[in-house]
Amino acid sequence: MEKNLEHQIDESEKLGMQIVKESEDDRLMTLSVGPQHPGSGHFRFTIKVDGDYVVHCDPDPGYVHRGEEKMCEYRNFIQNIPHLERPVIHDSANITYSYSLAVEELVGIQVPRRGQFIRAIASELDRQIYTLYWLAIYGIFLGHSTMFMWPTGDRELFIDLMDALSGARVTHAFNIPGGVRNDIPDGFKDKCLRHISYFEKRLKEYEDIFYTNPLFIQRTEGVGILTKEDAIGLGVTGSVLRASGVPYDIRKAEPYDVYNEIDFKVQYMKSGDSLARAYVPLLDMKESCHIMRQLLDKMPESGEVRAKLQPTPKGPPGEAYRRVESGRGALGYYIVSDGSPKPYRVKISVGSFRNMIALPHLLVGSKLADMPSVYWSLNYWPVEADR
Amino acid sequence: MSQDPKNKPVDSTTPSEPPPPSPPAKAAAPPAKKETEAPAFEKGLVSQIISRFGDDKIKVAYIRPLRMKVNVDPLDMVEVATFIRDNLGFDHAESVTGTDYPKDNQIEVIYQLGSYSKDDIAAHILSLTTRTSRDDARLPTLINVYKSAEYHERETFEMLGVYFEGHPRNERFLLPEDWADLPPLRKEFRIRGR
Numbered sequence: 004m005e006k007n008l009e010h011q012i013d014e015s016e017k018l019g020m021q022i023v024k025e026s027e028d029d030r031l032m033t034l035s036v037g038p039q040h041p042g043s044g045h046f047r048f049t050i051k052v053d054g055d056y057v058v059h060c061d062p063d064p065g066y067v068h069r070g071e072e073k074m075c076e077y078r079n080f081i082q083n084i085p086h087l088e089r090p091v092i093h094d095s096a097n098i099t100y101s102y103s104l105a106v107e108e109l110v111g112i113q114v115p116r117r118g119q120f121i122r123a124i125a126s127e128l129d130r131q132i133y134t135l136y137w138l139a140i141y142g143i144f145l146g147h148s149t150m151f152m153w154p155t156g157d158r159e160l161f162i163d164l165m166d167a168l169s170g171a172r173v174t175h176a177f178n179i180p181g182g183v184r185n186d187i188p189d190g191f192k193d194k195c196l197r198h199i200s201y202f203e204k205r206l207k208e209y210e211d212i213f214y215t216n217p218l219f220i221q222r223t224e225g226v227g228i229l230t231k232e233d234a235i236g237l238g239v240t241g242s243v244l245r246a247s248g249v250p251y252d253i254r255k256a257e258p259y260d261v262y263n264e265i266d267f268k269v270q271y272m273k274s275g276d277s278l279a280r281a282y283v284p285l286l287d288m289k290e291s292c293h294i295m296r297q298l299l300d301k302m303p304e305s306g307e308v309r310a311k312l313q314p315t316p317k318g319p320p321g322e323a324y325r326r327v328e329s330g331r332g333a334l335g336y337y338i339v340s341d342g343s344p345k346p347y348r349v350k351i352s353v354g355s356f357r358n359m360i361a362l363p364h365l366l367v368g369s370k371l372a373d374m375p376s377v378y379w380s381l382n383y384w385p386v387e388a389d390r
Numbered sequence: 391m392s393q394d395p396k397n398k399p400v401d402s403t404t405p406s407e408p409p410p411p412s413p414p415a416k417a418a419a420p421p422a423k424k425e426t427e428a429p430a431f432e433k434g435l436v437s438q439i440i441s442r443f444g445d446d447k448i449k450v451a452y453i454r455p456l457r458m459k460v461n462v463d464p465l466d467m468v469e470v471a472t473f474i475r476d477n478l479g480f481d482h483a484e485s486v487t488g489t490d491y492p493k494d495n496q497i498e499v500i501y502q503l504g505s506y507s508k509d510d511i512a513a514h515i516l517s518l519t520t521r522t523s524r525d526d527a528r529l530p531t532l533i534n535v536y537k538s539a540e541y542h543e544r545e546t547f548e549m550l551g552v553y554f555e556g557h558p559r560n561e562r563f564l565l566p567e568d569w570a571d572l573p574p575l576r577k578e579f580r581i582r583g584r
């Protein structure tokens with residue numbers, strides 16, 4: 004072989020041709036994925052492939068960076084609510100939930116009990132809305148278009164409920180410091196229970212058509228395995244963490260509002276592959292139905308839903324760091340107040356940003372064709388990561 | 391580290407004095423208003439760090455239910471973080487960020503450390519903070535102790551202009567590629583028209 008090649012080179016040189024030898028870099032091809040949605044959301048990452056294998060991956064977020072944290076410093080605690088939910092419009096009840104908790108701690112507000120229940124219900128509804136949206140996208144990028152249609156359709160149930168609750172389909176600005184914006188409408192409880200019963204049946208059908216589909220299993224089982232040690236070391240959160248065998252959920256670890264009165268189990272799996280990361284959100288949705296039933300059941304029949312606030316609430320100088328469990332894992336706000344009505348510094352610690360570090364970790368060494376199943380299994384929401 | 395009392399926002403608090411009058415409901419709906427006494431378990435965690443490094447190196451900003459904040463010198467950061475990881479069990483950094491204090495001419499960088507592996511501190515957040523001068527903001531990186539801090543430190547670099555020595559990529563991350571302005575979370579960077 005070598006000899007043959009040398010002979011060829013000699014022959015070529017005789018003919019006046021120059022042979023350029025292939026260098027290591029020439030073997031690699033650089034691909035830019037995103038940021039304009041060829042299956043990545045508004046997120047760009049560059050990967051280098053050697054043949055079929057990914058050898059290098061470099062995430063480059065920021066395409067939808069809005070400077071939310073800087074914007075917070077110019078508005079008072081109440082004015083901040085509507086723009087803070089923009090990073091995840093599907094899950095806006097959760098992203099304002101931890102903000103509310105932190106502001107309440109700073110200002111010193113006690114939320115009425117009924118208000119605590121209602122905002123927990125809103126956050127569970129939004130978790131379903133987000134997770135269904137994520138599942139739809141995961142389905143379509145693995146080429147399963149039924150799995151795009153079904154969750155998108157069923158998501159409307161919960162959107163209707165949130166619409167009835169808050170008056171807006173998405174971006175409700177419903178969970179606010181001091182409680183919720185308004186009380187629940189008449190007949191909400193029955194409608195909610197009806198939707199939950201229907202949805203639980205549908206979850207079973209999802210399992211039958213998608214999760215037990217041999218094609219889906221082949222593309223995800225054993226792909227992109229994140230070990231328990233790595234998951235802890237990389238500090239990932241949410242379903243990615245729980246799929247790697249760490250039963251950690253903020254609702255259980257650090258119960259906020261009324262979650263310590265709710266009986267539920269933290270759903271987790273041990274295999275740490277893409278299949279587990281796809282399965283855990285499904286289990287979460289099932290458990291969330293269970294939680295919502297209890298919330299509706301235990302909610303006081305009447306009472307205040309919102310604490311009285313100053314027009315521009317302010318507290319003494321201090322700082323607070325509060326977290327909730329969102330659809331993408333722990334969502335925390337670190338707020339520093341200097342005693343004025345505007346926050347001095349707001350840091351939004353989001354699950355998507357924390358899970359991003361797992362992407363190069365999992366992709367390097369895997370096949371290019373596994374990229375979509377790994378990337379979308381990370382439950383990554385680019386807009387939230389960029390803030 | 392040694393903060394003078396005129397430092398208005400936050401960190402001027404002495405160990406025993408919790409600033410907000412009523413830290414409401416850390417864990418549950420009915421709030422147990424612990425205003426004066428620092429909770430024993432949290433105090434025990436912090437005292438472990440103090441007994442290892444001494445009072446002069448570890449400045450306690452506050453100890454509240456589930457939340458602790460300590461302030462150390464940049465030179466001690468790696469050592470203290472390693473101790474916290476190995477002996478207290480805080481195994482990952484949830485977030486790393488900074489706050490700009492132009493009045494003190496300092497930037498405070500804060501690591502929110504949490505634990506997945508130990509159940510008794512699963513709800514706790516230990517905030518490890520350090521301060522650096524605004525003019526030459528340099529800190530040692532903690533990514534060799536907390537791998538999870540890698541992207542967070544990179545974000546802190548571009549948002550606040552704190553250079554992390556030893557970090558492989560003190561580079562642009564979220565901001566536009568052609569960003570040629572001040573680090574935006576510094577207080578002298580103003581949003582136009584505001």
